[in-house]
Amino acid sequence: MNAAAQKQPAKSAVLPTYNRSPVAFTHGEGVYLYSTEGRRYLDFGSGIAVTALGHCHPHLVKALTDQAAKLWHCSNIYTIPDQERLAKRLTDLTFADAVFFANSGAEAVECGIKMIRHYHHSTGNPGKYRILCVNNAFHGRTLTTIFAGGQAKHTEGFGPPVDGFDHVAFGNLNEMRAAVTAQTAGILVEPIQGEGGYSATPPGYLQGLRAICDEFGLLLMFDEVQTGNGRTGKLYAYDVYGVAPDIMATAKGLGGGFPVGACLASAKAATGMIAGTHGSTFGGNPLAMAVGNAVLDVLTQPGFLDKVSATGKQLHAKLRELQKRHPRVFVEVRGLGLMAGLRCAEGVLSGDMVAKLREAGLLSIGAGENVVRLAPPLIIDDSHIAEAIAILDKVAAAWPLPAEKARAAG
Numbered sequence: 001m002n003a004a005a006q007k008q009p010a011k012s013a014v015l016p017t018y019n020r021s022p023v024a025f026t027h028g029e030g031v032y033l034y035s036t037e038g039r040r041y042l043d044f045g046s047g048i049a050v051t052a053l054g055h056c057h058p059h060l061v062k063a064l065t066d067q068a069a070k071l072w073h074c075s076n077i078y079t080i081p082d083q084e085r086l087a088k089r090l091t092d093l094t095f096a097d098a099v100f101f102a103n104s105g106a107e108a109v110e111c112g113i114k115m116i117r118h119y120h121h122s123t124g125n126p127g128k129y130r131i132l133c134v135n136n137a138f139h140g141r142t143l144t145t146i147f148a149g150g151q152a153k154h155t156e157g158f159g160p161p162v163d164g165f166d167h168v169a170f171g172n173l174n175e176m177r178a179a180v181t182a183q184t185a186g187i188l189v190e191p192i193q194g195e196g197g198y199s200a201t202p203p204g205y206l207q208g209l210r211a212i213c214d215e216f217g218l219l220l221m222f223d224e225v226q227t228g229n230g231r232t233g234k235l236y237a238y239d240v241y242g243v244a245p246d247i248m249a250t251a252k253g254l255g256g257g258f259p260v261g262a263c264l265a266s267a268k269a270a271t272g273m274i275a276g277t278h279g280s281t282f283g284g285n286p287l288a289m290a291v292g293n294a295v296l297d298v299l300t301q302p303g304f305l306d307k308v309s310a311t312g313k314q315l316h317a318k319l320r321e322l323q324k325r326h327p328r329v330f331v332e333v334r335g336l337g338l339m340a341g342l343r344c345a346e347g348v349l350s351g352d353m354v355a356k357l358r359e360a361g362l363l364s365i366g367a368g369e370n371v372v373r374l375a376p377p378l379i380i381d382d383s384h385i386a387e388a389i390a391i392l393d394k395v396a397a398a399w400p401l402p403a404e405k406a407r408a409a410g
């Protein structure tokens with residue numbers, strides 16, 4: 001027998017690194033997804049906070065298809081006009097003076113990590129290379145970014161560790177300050193922890209980090225891969241808190257579903273990043289840039305982000321009422337804007353909740369700390385919130401009490 005015939009019949013030829021639900025979708029429209037079985041789902045996951053403008057937004061479809069008929073790929077050894085345009089727009093709208101385009105969140109974070117190290121190298125302090133991160137963080141799945149995240153469930157088996165990251169408690173300024181050494185180069189945090197369970201930083205925390213960075217000559221980097229691009233009601237979450245970083249990584253919503261990542265930086269932080277220091281074959285390609293510009297067209301329409309902010313407040317208010325109606329199922333509402341987390345009670349597993357909600361027609365996402373994440377497209381209105389709350393109410397009301405569970409099992 002040859003080697004192929006000896007193999008066990010495999011269910012899937014895809015490397016089984018994901019916990020997948022069997023549901024598959026054929027198409028999407030706005031806030032809804034349609035499965036191969038013809039079922040309609042209310043999409044309050046947006047992938048994982050990616051399809052910021054819903055599915056098949058006409059402006060995005062047009063931008064992508066128009067570009068697809070003109071030019072797909074053009075190396076970064078040439079000038080890419082739409083890349084210049086998107087970078088200019090992003091710098092006009094933010095703290096930043098320069099942008100590097102990548103294809104994913106992890107790559108955008110990686111660019112920022114390199115930039116922090118290179119800044120100190122090029123300003124005569126090559127011994128400063130360590131980055132302070134926080135516990136329960138998530139910065140991506142490359143070898144470097146798993147060690148920046150520092151979570152054992154992501155790093156286990158992938159040692160030896162990529163050196164250069166130190167971790168302290170999330171939200172604790174005293175610990176952060178005490179952890180600064182002569183080798184510290186910067187601080188990297190998510191303004192609101194995404195995979196960690198939508199825990200927002202405590203009031204004054206980001207200001208405190210800014211002060212520590214200024215005092216010790218460190219660069220402050222925010223990972224806004226998930227919080228960025230309108231999700232919190234501002235273009236970037238740092239604006240909600242009124243604290244500008246030196247470097248910011250973003251991705252997810254920026255392409256509305258097309259892969260694109262970006263690392264934004266102040267002129268100071270970007271000091272050493274001259275020709276030859278960094279690069280990407282696909283980063284900033286014409287297709288991604290056409291869509292990125294189209295997403296930004298919508299996000300910057302007058303009143304768009306104010307509406308996101310108002311819709312976010314409405315969603316949080318409705319979720320707080322829901323939590324009060326079902327305290328044995330949900331114990332806390334977290335997050336900001338259209339990133340809302342429902343922490344489940346002990347004994348209610350967020351993964352089970354996500355599955356039950358899906359069976360009832362609502363898509364959500366599990367996260368750390370037993371949280372169910374709701375990250376709907378930014379285009380939702382009150383009717384979609386009402387539809388989601390009705391499903392949550394139904395599923396929560398039918399959730400078996402521990403005693404009933406025991407009876408059913410025994």
Ligand SMILES: *Cc1c(COP(=O)(O)O)cnc(C)c1O
Pocket residue numbers: 103104105106107109138139140141190194195223224225226227251252
């Ligand atoms: C999703 C995410 C990443 C990684 O993005 P990829 O596109 O999967 O590489 C990094 N940081 C945060 C905060 C994220 O939410």
